[in-house]
Amino acid sequence: MSLPGTSILAKVRHLPIVSLIFRRLDPHQKDVIQLLKKTFIFGELTDQELVHLLHLLHERTFAAGETIFNEGEPGFGLYVVLRGEVVIGKLDHSGKGKVAKLPPGEAFGEVSFIDGSGRSATATASEKTELLGFYHTELFDLMKHNPVLASKILLALAKQMGMRMRAMLQLIQN
Amino acid sequence: MPISHLKMLRADNHPHQIVFQGRRFSKWVKLGLPVLCLAVLWFLYHAVPILFSSLIVSVGLYYLLNPVVDFLETHSIRRSAGTALVLLSLFFLFYLVWLRIMSFSSSIREEVDLDMFQKNIVQTVEKVIVFAEEQIPLIQRLVDGDPHLLEHSAKSEKNESHAKPLPAPTSAPSKRKLTQDIESFVRQQIMSRAFDMAKKVASLFANFLLISYFTFFFLKDGRTFKKNLIEWIPNRYFEPALKFFYELNRRMQSYLQNMLLDCTLVGTMVGLGSHFLGVPYPVVLGLAAFILNSMPLLGPALYTALGLIITIGTMDVDKSSHVALGYFGICVVSRLCDDFVFIPTIYGRSHHLHAVLVIAAVLVGESVAGAWGMFLAIPILSILLLGLQIVREISAGDVAPPLPLSAFHPFA
Numbered sequence: 001m002s003l004p005g006t007s008i009l010a011k012v013r014h015l016p017i018v019s020l021i022f023r024r025l026d027p028h029q030k031d032v033i034q035l036l037k038k039t040f041i042f043g044e045l046t047d048q049e050l051v052h053l054l055h056l057l058h059e060r061t062f063a064a065g066e067t068i069f070n071e072g073e074p075g076f077g078l079y080v081v082l083r084g085e086v087v088i089g090k091l092d093h094s095g096k097g098k099v100a101k102l103p104p105g106e107a108f109g110e111v112s113f114i115d116g117s118g119r120s121a122t123a124t125a126s127e128k129t130e131l132l133g134f135y136h137t138e139l140f141d142l143m144k145h146n147p148v149l150a151s152k153i154l155l156a157l158a159k160q161m162g163m164r165m166r167a168m169l170q171l172i173q174n
Numbered sequence: 175m176p177i178s179h180l181k182m183l184r185a186d187n188h189p190h191q192i193v194f195q196g197r198r199f200s201k202w203v204k205l206g207l208p209v210l211c212l213a214v215l216w217f218l219y220h221a222v223p224i225l226f227s228s229l230i231v232s233v234g235l236y237y238l239l240n241p242v243v244d245f246l247e248t249h250s251i252r253r254s255a256g257t258a259l260v261l262l263s264l265f266f267l268f269y270l271v272w273l274r275i276m277s278f279s280s281s282i283r284e285e286v287d288l289d290m291f292q293k294n295i296v297q298t299v300e301k302v303i304v305f306a307e308e309q310i311p312l313i314q315r316l317v318d319g320d321p322h323l324l325e326h327s328a329k330s331e332k333n334e335s336h337a338k339p340l341p342a343p344t345s346a347p348s349k350r351k352l353t354q355d356i357e358s359f360v361r362q363q364i365m366s367r368a369f370d371m372a373k374k375v376a377s378l379f380a381n382f383l384l385i386s387y388f389t390f391f392f393l394k395d396g397r398t399f400k401k402n403l404i405e406w407i408p409n410r411y412f413e414p415a416l417k418f419f420y421e422l423n424r425r426m427q428s429y430l431q432n433m434l435l436d437c438t439l440v441g442t443m444v445g446l447g448s449h450f451l452g453v454p455y456p457v458v459l460g461l462a463a464f465i466l467n468s469m470p471l472l473g474p475a476l477y478t479a480l481g482l483i484i485t486i487g488t489m490d491v492d493k494s495s496h497v498a499l500g501y502f503g504i505c506v507v508s509r510l511c512d513d514f515v516f517i518p519t520i521y522g523r524s525h526h527l528h529a530v531l532v533i534a535a536v537l538v539g540e541s542v543a544g545a546w547g548m549f550l551a552i553p554i555l556s557i558l559l560l561g562l563q564i565v566r567e568i569s570a571g572d573v574a575p576p577l578p579l580s581a582f583h584p585f586a
Binding site: 055058059060062066068074075076077133135137140144145 | 244247397398404405409412413416417420567
């Protein structure tokens with residue numbers, strides 16, 4: 001339920017002259033924001049922060065079978081699956097392949113995003129896939145211009161890393 | 175999914191094709207796009223020079239003012255409003271400086287009498303020649319036609335077939351002719367340049383309008399322009415390209431900040447030197463050197479000429495010749511310091527370029543595209559080296575080193 005003032009404000013914002021001052025989001029941008037809210041890393045950001053983040057994200061389209069990145073390749077991007085499906089593959093010591101499928105809303109590539117090291121696995125688009133790329137050059141810009149937002153993103157990444165580390169420790173203990 | 179399927183997916187990427195937005199393009203795109211960019215720049219430089227110069231100045235202003243607009247944006251001021259505010263403040267600042275210059279120029283015009291200037295410059299040139307003759311014995315001997323020197327010159331001419339002959343001794347009538355020539359030259363120049371000046375003022379006004387227009391939109395929509403431009407890069411080269419643009423941005427910003435520092439140093443040298451020599455209006459001359467120093471070749475010539483005109487036009491002939499010579503010396507020394515100390519150290523350090531490479535680039539730039547070539551030599555060299563570094567990283571397939579910590583610095 002919306003507050004009574006909110007609907008009036010919404011009506012005012014749709015007036016021709018006022019709409020020139022306020023920026024309105026197109027349906028695609030609204031979809032992207034809804035998707036970002038579902039991700040672990042960007043899920044805790046406010047609407048205003050997500051709108052700001054939209055300027056920094058790059059939409060990339062990959063053909064079916066196209067490699068997004070190879071294991072060991074240099075990279076500094078974090079990706080969120082917008083549409084389609086991504087397959088993450090890694091060979092273990094015995095030469096067996098481990099595969100994970102990522103549906104829309106899932107993020108990958110966080111490790112290289114943080115430390116700029118080589119990719120730890122190979123990512124491939126299994127069908128025509130649209131991704132949202134967030135790169136650490138953009139994070140540097142964000143640190144300069146909006147440190148609060150940058151800190152929130154980094155904190156979310158640190159939380160995710162911490163959770164993975166706990167899971168790994170538990171796996172070793174078991 | 176079985177690992178064999180995964181390998182098949184990887185093999186599906188044809189090595190000679192670039193995939194962009196889900197569509198495959200042949201490799202010519204990789205070669206074609208940079209060539210097209212260079213061709214467009216070359217066309218602009220030759221066909222529409224006013225557009226080229228306005229674009230370059232606007233890009234420079236964008237890099238200088240963008241941090242201010244970004245700062246305002248972080249303090250909840252809309253980008254368009256912030257841009258308008260910054261540009262209006264800049265125009266106001268220019269207007270204040272213009273008023274100050276006008277008040278100075280009117281007082282200078284009151285003091286500088288053109289007839290007196292024309293008379294003085296002839297006498298000053300005579301005095302400078304006399305001074306040089308007294309101070310440098312070689313010139314004195316050449317002027318007097320020293321028989322030993324001429325004999326030595328004749329011998330060396332015989333020995334070296336390519337040696338240039340010594341200049342003919344200058345006699346008193348030829349000295350008079352020289353001073354008459356200078357007088358008529360100055361009179362002719364003042365008259366003939368009036369029309370050219372009017373044309374240049376009109377061109378400057380057009381430039382001013384274009385620069386304001388471009389700068390406003392670069393500041394307001396620069397981020398979107400850049401993003402749309404980067405979107406065209408194929409997936410395979412996207413991350414290195416993004417790194418390239420980021421580093422390019424950082425270097426351009428630091429280049430312009432270094433230029434400000436360089437101009438401040440030269441302006442201070444000229445201003446302080448003029449003050450200690452007793453040249454009238456040292457603050458104006460320092461300010462002129464600060465503003466004009468960013469224009470290669472023409473700038474230093476302009477502030478030198480301005481100082482000489484003020485000195486010769488306002489002071490007594492006896493005093494002005496020595497002061498004018500001193501001021502000329504200051505301009506030469508500041509120019510030498512700028513070319514061989516400030517530019518190589520300040521720009522070289524920020525762009526990780528060797529001092530010799532910087533001087534060589536400036537000279538090559540001058541021979542290729544004149545003043546603009548000199549102005550753009552260092553950024554272009556820096557961009558080329560950065561591009562090579564990125565290409566080497568891609569070809570080697572090594573792990574890219576993380577960006578330097580300086581990237582976090584607000585003024586980096």
